[in-house]
Amino acid sequence: MKIVVLVKQVPDSGAERNLRSDDNTVDRGSANNVINEMDEYAIEEALSIQEKHGGEVVVLTMGPSGATESIRKALSMGPDSAVHVADDALHGSCAVATSKVLAAAIGQLDADLIICGAESTDGRVQVMPHMIAERLGIAALTGARKLTVDGSTLTIERQTEEGYEVVTASTPAVVSVWDTINEPRYPSFKGIMAAKKKPLETKSLADLGVDASEVGFDGATSTVVEHSKRPPRQAGNKVADSGDGGVQLVQYLSSEKFV
Amino acid sequence: MAEVLVVVEASQAGVKKVTLELLTIARELGEPSAVVLGGPGAAAAMSDKLGEYGAQKIYAAESEEIDGHLVAPKATVLANLVTSVSPAAVLLASSQEGKEIAARLAVKLDNGILTDAVGLDADGTATQVVFAGQTIVKSKVTKGIPLVTIRPNSVTPTPAAASPAVENLTVELTDKDKLAQVVNRVAEQKGSRPELTEASIVVSGGRGVGSGDNFKLVEELADLMGAAVGASRAAVDSGFYPHQFQVGQTGKTVSPQLYVALGISGAIQHRAGMQTSKTIVAVNKDEEAPIFELTDFGVVGDLFKVVPQAVEEIRKRKG
Numbered sequence: 001m002k003i004v005v006l007v008k009q010v011p012d013s014g015a016e017r018n019l020r021s022d023d024n025t026v027d028r029g030s031a032n033n034v035i036n037e038m039d040e041y042a043i044e045e046a047l048s049i050q051e052k053h054g055g056e057v058v059v060l061t062m063g064p065s066g067a068t069e070s071i072r073k074a075l076s077m078g079p080d081s082a083v084h085v086a087d088d089a090l091h092g093s094c095a096v097a098t099s100k101v102l103a104a105a106i107g108q109l110d111a112d113l114i115i116c117g118a119e120s121t122d123g124r125v126q127v128m129p130h131m132i133a134e135r136l137g138i139a140a141l142t143g144a145r146k147l148t149v150d151g152s153t154l155t156i157e158r159q160t161e162e163g164y165e166v167v168t169a170s171t172p173a174v175v176s177v178w179d180t181i182n183e184p185r186y187p188s189f190k191g192i193m194a195a196k197k198k199p200l201e202t203k204s205l206a207d208l209g210v211d212a213s214e215v216g217f218d219g220a221t222s223t224v225v226e227h228s229k230r231p232p233r234q235a236g237n238k239v240a241d242s243g244d245g246g247v248q249l250v251q252y253l254s255s256e257k258f259v
Numbered sequence: 260m261a262e263v264l265v266v267v268e269a270s271q272a273g274v275k276k277v278t279l280e281l282l283t284i285a286r287e288l289g290e291p292s293a294v295v296l297g298g299p300g301a302a303a304a305m306s307d308k309l310g311e312y313g314a315q316k317i318y319a320a321e322s323e324e325i326d327g328h329l330v331a332p333k334a335t336v337l338a339n340l341v342t343s344v345s346p347a348a349v350l351l352a353s354s355q356e357g358k359e360i361a362a363r364l365a366v367k368l369d370n371g372i373l374t375d376a377v378g379l380d381a382d383g384t385a386t387q388v389v390f391a392g393q394t395i396v397k398s399k400v401t402k403g404i405p406l407v408t409i410r411p412n413s414v415t416p417t418p419a420a421a422s423p424a425v426e427n428l429t430v431e432l433t434d435k436d437k438l439a440q441v442v443n444r445v446a447e448q449k450g451s452r453p454e455l456t457e458a459s460i461v462v463s464g465g466r467g468v469g470s471g472d473n474f475k476l477v478e479e480l481a482d483l484m485g486a487a488v489g490a491s492r493a494a495v496d497s498g499f500y501p502h503q504f505q506v507g508q509t510g511k512t513v514s515p516q517l518y519v520a521l522g523i524s525g526a527i528q529h530r531a532g533m534q535t536s537k538t539i540v541a542v543n544k545d546e547e548a549p550i551f552e553l554t555d556f557g558v559v560g561d562l563f564k565v566v567p568q569a570v571e572e573i574r575k576r577k578g
Contacts, residue, residue: 013391013508013527013528013531014526014527014528016390016393017390017391017393017394018390018394019394019396037509038509094371095362095365095372096365096366096369096370096371096372099366121508121509122389122390123389124374124375124389124512125358125374125375126355126358126359126362126374127358127359127361127362127365127372127374128362130330130331130334130359130362130363131362131363131365131366133331134331134334134362134363134366134367135366137435138438139329139438139439140329140331140359140439141329141439142329142355142359143355145502155442158329159502159503160355160444160503161270161354161454161455161456161503162270162271162444162446162447163444163445163446163447163503164444164445164447165441165443165444165445166441166442166443166444166445167329167439167440167441167442168439168440168442169438169439169440170438173438173439178502178509179502179509180502220371220401220402221365221369221370221371221372221400221401221402221403222371222372222373222398222399222400222401222402223398223399223401224396224397224398225384225397225398225399226396226397227394227395227396227397228394228395229393229394229395230388230392230393230394230395232552233534233539233552233553235551235552235553235554235557236554236555236556236557237555237556237557238546238551238554238556238557238558238559239556239557239558239559240546240558240559240560241558241559241560241561241564241565244568245542245558245559245560245564245565245568246558246564246565246566246567246568246569246570246571246572247568247569247572248558249540249542249556249558249565249569250569250572250573250576252540252555252556253517253540254576256517256538256555258460258484258516258517258538259484259573259576
């Protein structure tokens with residue numbers, strides 16, 4: 001089974017993040033850029049399937065040249081190789097265009113299974129798995145907290161508000177995973193050393209047969225008009241409990257008509 | 260006036276509150292038409308409620324095949340409807356399913372998409388709050404019609420009585436729409452608490468709650484206030500509470516009238532999911548906890564003393 005794992009490099013969600021003032025895109029220059037956390041669970045899931053069923057795991061990233069660092073980090077966990085779609089024309093791409101590029105890259109890889117994180121910590125848009133599946137005409141099993149592979153049959157437990165749904169499809173398919181699905185491994189020293197020598201192929205838009213006019217700012221289907229910092233909340237009253245903290249809390253809630 | 264399509268979300272209890280919020284927003288943009296995509300009989304059960312909140316028309320696509328598969332059939336039916344009626348906008352809830360239907364629709368129609376809007380102007384400009392609640396973004400679809408998913412609790416739903424006629428849509432699907440089959444639905448939610456993202460009040464517990472058993476205290480306060488129960492990532496990772504109740508960067512984003520944080524330190528990952536709550540109160544034994552930077556009222560103290568006392572006080576006031 002050939003598994004492609006989608007990995008996105010994002011600004012660290014634990015630090016302050018910004019949009020650029022010149023073109024309203026994510027400010028990567030001032031950020032600490034890391035692997036999107038949820039993608040580590042996708043990599044782990046791919047590796048554990050490979051351990052049980054054999055096959056090959058390929059990391060696929062679309063992003064600026066600096067994303068190579070995150071790709072090597074991903075490879076250090078154990079995948080066999082990586083494809084990096086990088087092209088200056090991609091800067092400013094919307095989700096619709098991004099899905100076109102990723103679908104083209106996946107098409108060239110002839111994957112049986114595409115695994116990705118349920119969402120990225122920067123955009124939190126959650127649309128990519130279904131957009132890619134729609135373009136490729138294959139199934140999307142999204143929001144998995146459990147994935148079972150039996151030959152060419154995939155079954156997931158899809159987390160819902162009320163509980164979960166059991167959803168099944170045949171390969172090829174896209175599966176997106178939540179962070180409840182597994183516990184990602186830490187790269188070993190050996191893994192980190194090996195990652196430096198693993199094949200990493202860079203592909204341009206021309207390599208994928210996608211026209212530059214369909215992506216980036218030219219091909220964008222939506223635009224950021226303006227952005228601003230949200231004013232920080234003003235901290236209110238803070239009392240130390242001296243035996244009547246509960247009563248004081250209820251008094252406050254009552255004054256605000258919540259009780 | 261131009262027609263605005265609102266995709267209806269429902270639970271066992273009927274039309275979800277977020278749908279009524281969408282109808283309220285849609286009335287500012289044009290004439291709302293509700294679109295029901297579900298199993299047989301779905302629309303009839305909801306038409307009164309949808310009319311009460313201003314739906315001028317109800318499109319009903321009802322089929323076992325819609326109910327029996329993940330979102331692809333819904334997107335196909337919706338795409339056909341959009342093509343035939345050329346609406347001024349399409350609004351969906353910013354739920355997992357709402358975003359997924361919108362995702363497929365955007366690709367089918369080569370149309371822009373905006374997700375997680377907390378407001379929508381009459382000209383289609385959406386307001387989004389991103390980066391853990393720290394940045395406000397105004398954005399627009401520039402190709403096609405505004406296709407926007409809107410977060411629950413973004414507006415207060417207001418009634419505007421209408422008497423919608425129901426128009427049945429034919430459900431024509433291809434094999435490609437039926438690739439992901441739902442073979443079972445399992446309910447895990449206990450009791451009758453409001454849904455986390457829709458609740459007006461959310462009471463959440465964190466690492467400080469200490470154990471799954473102790474979460475009974477969080478639940479007790481929540482039930483007394485008619486609130487949903489949430490949990491921080493630390494509490495979920497420690498196995499105190501199930502993941503679907505997690506609030507934060509890798510969980511749900513909530514925006515209730517009142518958020519009560521119990522034993523939650525307020526790491527940025529948590530703040531990402533609750534920062535837009537209207538009022539925030541917290542109980543934490545660490546007076547330096549970052550959660551207190553956000554609170555309108557905070558109690559520095561032992562939650563195992565403060566919360567039971569608060570519960571008792573609320574009971575007393577309720578008589």
